[in-house]
Amino acid sequence: MARLRFPLIMAVALFLAGLALMAALKDRHYMLLSLVLLGAALLPVFLRLERRRLESRELVLLAVLSAIAAVSRIPFAALPSVKPVSAIIMLSAYVFGAEAGFIIGAVAALVSNIYFGQGPWTPWQMFAWGMAGLSTGWLRNSWWMRKRAGMLLFGFLWGFLFGWIMNIWYIISLPDAFSWGLVAAAYASSFYFDLAHAVSNVFFLAVLAGGWTSVLERFRRKYGLLKE
Amino acid sequence: MSSGFRAMHPAVALLYYAGLLLFAALLMHPLFLITELVGVMLLLLLQGQGKQLLRGLPFYLLMAGSVALLNPLFSHRGAHILFYLWDQPVTLEAVLYGLIMMLVLLTIFMVFLSYNYTVTTDKFMYAFAAAAPKTALLTLMAIRFIPLFQRRLHEITMIQRFRGIDVSKGSLRKRMRDGMTLMKVLLTWSLEEALQTGDSMKARGYGIRRRTTYSTFVLDRLDTTALLLLVISGLIPLILWMLGYGTFEIYPRMRPLVFGGGEALMYTSFCLFVLIPAGLEGKEIWLWRSSRRKAYPSATPELNGTRSMSSPSQ
Amino acid sequence: MLMGPSGGGKTTLLRQLKRELTPVGTGSGIVRYAGLTLAGLPAERAAAEIGMVFQNPDAQIVMDTVWHELAFGMENLGYPPQVMRSRLAEMAGLFGLEPLLYKPVHELSGGQKQLLNLASVLLLQPKLLLLDEPTSQLDPVAAREFIQTLHRLNEEMSMTIIISEHRLEEVLPLADRVLLIENGVLKAACPPRELVSRAGEEQALAVQAYMPTAARLYLELPAQENSLSRPGFIPLTVREGRRWLHDYAAAASLGLPGSGVAGPACIPAAALVPGDDSEIMHPHKPDKKLPLLSAKEVTFRYEKEGREVLRKLNLTLYQGELLAVLGGNGAGKSTLLHVLSRMVKPQRGKVVAAPGITAGFLAQNPLLYFSYDTAREELQHMAAAARLAPDEAGREISRLAEVFELGQVLENHPHDLSGGQQQKLALAMVMLLKPAVLLLDEPTKGLDPAAKVRFAGLLALLRSQGMSIAVVTHDVEFAARYASRCALLFDGSITAEGSPEAFFSSNYFYTTAVNRMVRDLLPAALTIEDVMTAWHVYASR
Structure with missing residues (x-):
């Protein structure tokens, strides 16, 4: 059974992909197609993780940061839509790079939903937070990201981007109503949440940037972790 | 504690929920969707998840209901115009499509609700441990850390209050800043300890060779039977759907629903698929009841708790 | 048993013996395990045959549930499922872990966590077990249980155990050999009783701080002819100490009254006993x-x-x-x-x-x-x-x-x-x-x-x-x-x-080791100094 599992899962995945493609072409069932596309987006990074030789300390580090990001929802439970998860993921990515950022983001989403409840939003959250980490990691050496203002702006942008990505799965369920009007309506309805997210990102990044990067850098130096 | 469907092999549960999601996304047919919705809700009730269902219902209705409302407002395709709103036609097709999408979303929410109860973390991990061992290991470690960090955070919150760091007092700005100070203490402490975790992994041979997986799940005959039944009863409607049966065409012009022999076969098989777990669950409940009546006439039912994040780990 | 002050190099020494954890740095000399140099040992043997348990029970746990944690090491070494299953069954039986098997680890007590860590290492069937202050974070009851388990492993499985520990009362009497390490230097390596007698001869106060109470009392009280006339007899446990003390009292010609009632009920607090912390x-x-x-x-x-x-x-x-x-x-x-x-x-x-x-x-x-x-x-x-x-x-x-x-x-x-x-x-x-x-x-x-x-x-x-x-x-x-x-x-x-x-x-x-030893003679004496005072009172009478 154990040996069969991998090919079995691959076969099921391929089957689902084909089915989704067919469904999308035939009846415009974009929901299924979008899931398959999401899977395709998440797969390469996780495949790389599987292939890569990871020291035990590095693996623990990734797990700790993911869990910290997930737990960080707790002290702010009293303040609605103020969640430092994105900021923590972006800072981790800033220090440890794109790949680590993506994994921390995706795993944080998956793990926190084990407690808050999985739903159709899980893969989208994994994707959105993963991408937040990935993009921060990619851009961390650019001149404007090195500047404080650039980083804060980036965090602000991701506040909105996150909300927009999370809107997609909702919009996709109405392929025929798709119009700029619908998009505008969906995005207008989530505007205040997104704004709060964006502003709290800026705040958290501004507060955290110094302290947290120095903590993370200290560990990186002290133990030579995750050198790219 | 697990019993009934929850106690079965993870493969059964995963296949079942994957099938349900697939059908919910593919079969845009009111009869099938309502059947699936009712079937899953029945399973939820049998699993004793009625409270969870009620708690989540307002949110689900809001989300799904808004779809039903938004579609006719933004989609104007269709031949049967009901009335005009702000100079825009509202068509019967768009209304129907919106309603069907509402059903789809509701069904998906219900499926996940049941999934959250049935597929516990170790079952989920079991399925992925072979395909992606490192990812599974990483996720499991993160899951292990969460209750530990919660407890640590609780301690830190208590202690740091002495130095005036308190999330429940002061301006929003100060509260957010204080919250992050608490998180930073947690981060530094946890990273320091995590190095010991890393050592303990290494000491037990992590990274020497490809990991095997130990599992507590055994595929027994009931599991195999259920798997087989699910596969067969699931494939029949899927194949028939590919052949064009059981479709409900709305756009560009609504066609009346047809229900012929093909549909009948498809529907029967579909019902079987949807109801297998509820049947298993029901049978077990019935067995317990009758055995208790026989063995301990005065016994009272006991409540079983489940693991959840809201209860503090003290 | 390794002993010595914190920061003296005990942990570093233990880590030198566990290849995976050897600290980075410059070193010289060779560590041999079963005739092979440690560096030349195949990775799998090194991981399985030399097991190590650390100080902090929480930080060592990797997985989320007890059975998963137990299986972790075996999964690392790629054991087939059947082997893992039978070993796990055996170990769960031996440690009484069966009722805990499906519990999430955060529901365990500190003592249970440390036993889990030990069991998880033992599942790899080590021949050498290294323990770095394993009971320092445990309460006395859990610590005693942990040490008893180690004692059983040592007695029944003849497992070699190297432990660094501050809990001397329980561990020292069980040890075959004691290594005293201070500032990275091996000060002594001998059986516990020999160490005690040597400490007595040299009057080394630092070493005496690491002796069990019975041994310290033995060294403090003025030497008597007949107790020292039995070579090799030095009390390490409360039982031995008590027996020796009774002999000691009886041998003192007038003797402290055996009934205990007449012993000095109240001990003057201002005892003029030499000692580093008496004031x-x-x-x-x-x-x-x-x-x-x-x-x-x-x-x-x-x-x-x-x-x-x-x-x-x-x-x-x-x-x-x-x-x-x-x-x-x-x-x-x-x-x-x-x-x-x-x-x-x-x-x-x-x-x-x-x-x-x-x-x-x-x-x-x-x-x-x-x-x-x-x-x-x-x-x-x-x-x-x-x-x-x-x-x-x-x-x-x-x-x-x-x-x-x-x-x-x-x-x-x-x-x-x-x-x-x-x-x-x-x-x-x-x-x-x-x-x-x-x-x-x-x-x-x-x-x-x-x-x-x-x-x-x-x-x-x-x-x-x-x-x-x-x-x-x-x-x-x-x-x-x-x-x-x-x-x-x-x-x-x-x-x-x-x-x-x-x-x-x-x-x-629930009282001090000294009190348990001398309670028949001096019911109110709690510390060695109390006993000494009583002795002085007696001697000056």
Whole structure:
């Protein structure tokens, strides 16, 4: 059974992909197609993780940061839509790079939903937070990201981007109503949440940037972790 | 504690929920969707998840209901115009499509609700441990850390209050800043300890060779039977759907629903698929009841708790 | 058994023996395992045959449930499922882990976690087991159980065990060989009894601090002809010590009366016994009893439906005293301190403090206090939180740094300090709040004997400045030695309290090793010094 599992899962995945493609072409069932596309987006990074030789300390580090990001929802439970998860993921990515950022983001989403409840939003959250980490990691050496203002702006942008990505799965369920009007309506309805997210990102990044990067850098130096 | 469907092999549960999601996304047919919705809700009730269902219902209705409302407002395709709103036609097709999408979303929410109860973390991990061992290991470690960090955070919150760091007092700005100070203490402490975790992994041979997986799940005959039944009863409607049966065409012009022999076969098989777990669950409940009546006439039912994040780990 | 002061190189030595954990650095010399150099050992043998258990029970656990954690090592080594299953079944049976198998690890107690860590290592069937202070974070009951398990492994499986430990009373008598390591140098390597006799000959006080009580008493009392006439007989355990002491008393021509009734019931506190810490022991009770902080009929529970952790508890803390609150695991000792320091509010009853009094609380884990990059910053921020004026803060910080011997490390990162220094830094931070009452949660956990004496000296200093201190502890010896009053917390309330002499001598099991040894002869003697005083009284008669 154990040996069969991998090919079995691959076969099921391929089957689902084909089915989704067919469904999308035939009846415009974009929901299924979008899931398959999401899977395709998440797969390469996780495949790389599987292939890569990871020291035990590095693996623990990734797990700790993911869990910290997930737990960080707790002290702010009293303040609605103020969640430092994105900021923590972006800072981790800033220090440890794109790949680590993506994994921390995706795993944080998956793990926190084990407690808050999985739903159709899980893969989208994994994707959105993963991408937040990935993009921060990619851009961390650019001149404007090195500047404080650039980083804060980036965090602000991701506040909105996150909300927009999370809107997609909702919009996709109405392929025929798709119009700029619908998009505008969906995005207008989530505007205040997104704004709060964006502003709290800026705040958290501004507060955290110094302290947290120095903590993370200290560990990186002290133990030579995750050198790219 | 697990019993009934929850106690079965993870493969059964995963296949079942994957099938349900697939059908919910593919079969845009009111009869099938309502059947699936009712079937899953029945399973939820049998699993004793009625409270969870009620708690989540307002949110689900809001989300799904808004779809039903938004579609006719933004989609104007269709031949049967009901009335005009702000100079825009509202068509019967768009209304129907919106309603069907509402059903789809509701069904998906219900499926996940049941999934959250049935597929516990170790079952989920079991399925992925072979395909992606490192990812599974990483996720499991993160899951292990969460209750530990919660407890640590609780301690830190208590202690740091002495130095005036308190999330429940002061301006929003100060509260957010204080919250992050608490998180930073947690981060530094946890990273320091995590190095010991890393050592303990290494000491037990992590990274020497490809990991095997130990599992507590055994595929027994009931599991195999259920798997087989699910596969067969699931494939029949899927194949028939590919052949064009059981479709409900709305756009560009609504066609009346047809229900012929093909549909009948498809529907029967579909019902079987949807109801297998509820049947298993029901049978077990019935067995317990009758055995208790026989063995301990005065016994009272006991409540079983489940693991959840809201209860503090003290 | 490895022993010696903290920071002397015990951990480094153990890590040299475990190839995967050998620290980075320059080294010379060869470690051989079963005829092979450690570096030449195949990776799988090195991982499986040399097992290691560390200090902190929580930090070693990797997986989320007990069975998963047990399987972790075997999965790493790629054992087939059938092998894993049967080994796991065997081990769960041996350790009685079956009822815990499906529990998430965070529901286990500290002792259970450490047993789980041990079991997880044993599943790889090691031939050599390395343990680095495995019981330092456990309470005495769990620690004893853990050590008994090790003893069984050693006796029944003939497993080689190398353990570094501060808990000498239990471990030393079981050891075949004792290695004393100080400042990275091997000071002695011999059987325990030989070490004791050697320590007696050399009069090395530092070594004597590491002897079990029976052996220390043996060395302290003037040598007698007939007990030394039996070569190789040196008492290590309470049983041996008691037997020897009875012989000793009988042999002394007039003899201490065997009945015990006529023994000196009250021991003069001002004992003129030479010893490094005698002046901080058993200090006078304060003349005027000024209550500073009291709990009145306090009832507390964590959850609405939870059990009552504290139940109608009454306790008063007076000025200038050192109150030791003892009690079993989960008796609510920490909760009591949380209530007294007003971190949590009791559901019923109240905590009354004398006007203008603040209480400082020192948690078990000093890491909870640190959030800045250097020790100095921590202190400065704490001073700001305590609303001290900048120049006053500066003075206060340098004064505290001197008292707590932190001057050298003020610019270091708090996490890079040693455990003892971290504790002192956290204590210094608490002191900035200028508390009149200090509440300490298990302050001696994990400290080596010498550090304990130093810590007690610090407490005595604070008390001499008029501070009163409450300590909750498992450490009977510490309470008996340094407390001015002891109280027992049981079932949510204080069931017994009194001076250490009265408190412990009325207990039968829950008392110091010395008391258990000499109780028939000197029922009120709690420490070696007490016995010595009695002996002097006897000798001068």
